[in-house]
Amino acid sequence: MEDLSEVEQKIVAMSGLIQADQTNPESFAERSCLFYERELYNQALEDAKTALMYDPQCMNALIAAGRAALKMGKFDQSYAFYKDGLEIDPKNNIIIEDLKLLQKNIVSEYERKAESIKEDSYNAVQLCSQDVYPGDNELYKLEIEILQRKYKIDPTKAIAPTQVDLKVRKDAASFAVMAFNFRKDGMTQEALQSIQVAVGKDGGNYRLIQMRAEIWHDLGEDINALRDVVGIPKPCREMNTWKLGGKLLKKFELPVMAEFWYRKATQMIPESEKNTDLESAIEFQKIRVKRIYGPLTMDFPVTVNFTDYGRAVFATDNLESGEDAFEDTPVVVGQVLSTSHLPGCDHCGMSMISPLDYFGTTWEQLSAGLRSFVNDLWPEVEPYYCSCKREKYCSVTCRGEAWDSYHQIICPNKNAASSEMYDIIDNKGYIKKEKGLPIDAWTGQYSPMLLAKIWGIIIAEAKRQMKAANLEEPTTEIWASAKMPFRKFISYGVTSAVKRMPEMYDIMKRMFADCGDGLKYDITEQEFEARYYQATCNLQSFGSSYTPKHRFMEKLAKTEDIRSLQLLKHLDKKVPSVLFAGMFPLHACLNHACDNNVEVMEGYVNGRPGVHVRVKKDIKPGDELFTTYIDTTMPRKLRRAWLYKSFNFWCNCKLCQFEGDDNSTCTNCKKAAGEGKKFLGCSKCKRAWYCSTKCQKQSWVKGHRSICSMMHSQVHMQVSEK
Incomplete structure (x- = not known):
């Protein structure tokens, strides 16, 4: 001990106290401060987070965690810890001063990066796939039938090549040159007459047919233009042929064929021009976005389109301030770890708080008569559990839906590795050990349950389709179909989630190694990274806007019992928020603007918690709807730095x-x-x-x-x- 510094001696002493009592949050918070003083910031952060695992409202731990994260350059985590602290004590001077330092660090990094990073470096097209969707083969055949019956065009029959002597070919070429010059000078009818003569002389020359198709298109004769490009054999089609075909097929509302043609055009772009010639790729995404989101926007005055920044939501009617532009329901939800001690339905996100959850320590201070009075008026919130006792639901309906949707795959009664994942959730992201410090297995801001549910949903649907088709294992098409609901969400990240969370990756890999019925799903590192960032990039927090406490207050207002007056002084507490994070397909298309014109509100959709996107200021048809990802009252430099740090784009x-x-x-x-x-x-x-x-x-x-x-x-x- 003599060779140790005073701080190191204190660390050793505090470690002894922790060994004797490994559940005291203040001991971990104090050792965190000592690690920080010794400039051991990683250890300081781990100790602070351990303290918060035992007491989420430990102010010393929140401050220690904020400071350690700041020193490690984890600005978003630092801000989150400080924000939690201010919710407990809005006038905490230590946190207020630390936040100023945090802002200074963010701005300094912004100024350094702004000199070397181009502000237009974001390329939305590169984040979007052109994969064929399940069922597209059948739709493609249907669209061929439409061409054949409605437009009398048969894409299965190509123009046959012809043999002409050199003199005739040269003669045809001279008329083609004339057509080119006429078209260049804006003399389109003359161009058509010339190219018709050229094709008449050399009818098997596909370049002449391509030129005629372009002239037909100039004249608005799109049926004739489409007939020409479709007639050119596939091996003879050039990139511009595929582009023109895609444009025409889109106009005739044949989206699957249009996607096919634009995909071919994109594939023919030289590698050196992939980042500059984006017309085909963008047009492909415009068609795909309309296909995917058209059904979702049918009942709302909005549409989804593809822009330079990816998917975007636009108004189709005048939207007035205060009205809802649209509402959305999540395809998957998971309770936020910071509120996991509060009861909520694991399937739909409904709040199930009890009187004890609402009144807290005040509950025991109420008289027995008042407690009985509250219990009589409080709505029924007794949860319905799965037999594994690890998931709770607000109704038998939710329990059945959850089982069919995903829980049959991850239920600990059937899946031993799942118990480890549920334990981590119970321990706020940590793996508890019999000896030594807990292991920080999950660093995400949301629950790992979200990832488990995504895979559970995919596998359960694949099994359903497999059994319906009487197959022993899912086909490639079945797997693609099962993954369809999650194709609506982009995935983008620059750091390795697997390297940050190896323990969680190992658990997830083992969870889905045996899914029953001989079915296995290999969670590769690439799959883990993709799903992790898919959730990270698209999640929205939400909860019940109408809770058991609200229903209790409605009953209380109608009662004439004198005890209601005695209870009034105890009812000024804020309703505990049971927060969930969800992936909402239409909401995920909203882009950011600091001068946002819509805001996301909690609300009910089809009787369950969801989100309502409310208009903040009047919006005209054709205008884009913008939400905000951050606190926009921050100064410009700080906002832009924060957005680049967290979302990898410069706001303009x-x-x-x-x-x-x-x-x-x-x-x-x-x-x-x-x-x-x-x-x-x-x-x-x-x-x-x-x-x-x-x-x-x-x-x-x-x-x-x-x-x-x-x-x-x-x-x-x-x-x-x-």
Whole structure:
């Protein structure tokens, strides 16, 4: 002990106390602070998280975790810990000062990266697959029949090659040159006449037929144009042939064939031009998006399209502030670990809080008569359990649906490895050990149950289709069909989830190695990474907007029992939020803007918890709907840094374009003020600065006036809060 520093001696002493009592959160929090002082930030973070496992409201642990994560460059985790702390104590000066330091670090990283990273580096097309969807082969055949019957075009019959002598071929070529020149000069009818002569002389020349198809298209004679391109044999079709065919088939509402043609065009693009010639790839995604999301938007005044930033939601009617643009239900849910101590339905996300959950420590302080009174009025919340006792449901219906959907695959009664995963959830992401510290097995902000459910849903559906077809194992087509619900969600990540969470990867791999009926599902590292980031990129937190406490209050308002007056002083508590995270297919198409025009609200959809996307300000037909991913009251530089750090894109919304960073740079022309000088700012919002009146007027006309009032209100709100 003599060779140890004072801090190290304290660490050894505290470790002895922890060994004697491994459930005391304050001991872990104190050792975390000692590790931090010794600059052992990883150990400090692990100890703080262990303390929070035992007491999620341990303020010392929240501060210690926030500081350690900040030192390790884990800004999002640091912010999450500090945010949890402020929810407990909104005026905690330590956290407030630490948050300022966090902001400074984020901005410093932003300024460093902004010099070397292009702001237009995001390529949405590269994140989207062109895989054939299950059932497309049958749809393709159906569309061929439509072409044959409705348009009298037979794509199964190609134009036969012909043999002509050289003189005739040259003569045809001269008319083709004439057609080319006429078309170039805008003389389309003359071009058509010339190309008709050329094709008449050399009817098997596919280049001439391609040119005629393009001229037919110029004239709006799309049936004739389609007849020509379809007639060209596949080996003879050039990239422009496939492009034109895709465009025409899209116009005639034959989406599967249009996708096929655009896919072929994309495949023919030279490797050196893959990142620049994106027309075919983008058009492919536009058709696919309409196919996938058309049925989801039928009942709402919105549509989904594909843009430079990927899928996006657009208004089809005038939307007024305060109304719902659309509502959405999740394809998979999982309770957020931070609220896993509160009861909620594991299938639909319904809150099932009891009087004890709501009143907390006050419950035991109430008289027996008051407790009896509350119990009589409180709605029935007794959960329905699976026989494994690891999942609870709000109804028999939810229990049956969960079993059919996924739980039959991951139920611990049938799957031994599943018990380990449920234990980790119970322990807030940790694996408890008989000796030594717990292992941090799950670092995601959401529950690992989400990933398990995704695989459970896929495997259960594959088994259902396999048995319906009387097969011994699923075919490739069956597997593809079972995965269909999750094709609506993109997946993007740059760091290895497997390396961060090897224990969880091992558990998931073992969970699905034997799915019953001789069925196995290999969770490869690539599969784990893809599903992890698919959830990470698309999750939305939600919960019950109407809880047992709300129903209790409705009954209480109608009762004439005198005990209701005695209870009033105990009813000022906030309703405990039973939070879930879900993947919502239509909601996941919303893009971010700091000047967002919609906001996501908790609500009920078809009698179950879901989300309502509410209009924040009037939206015209054709305008895109934007939500926000972050706190947009933060300064521009901090917002953009946070968005790049967390979501890997630079925001260029109107707010980011017309708000400045500080008075040393002109917001409009980016001119520097010079050493010791400052530019004058907008007198209203005080969030933009200009080198001249000319720049101020230009900025006002280009867009500053549309966001000035919004920034002014934010500044006013921040001042009021202080």
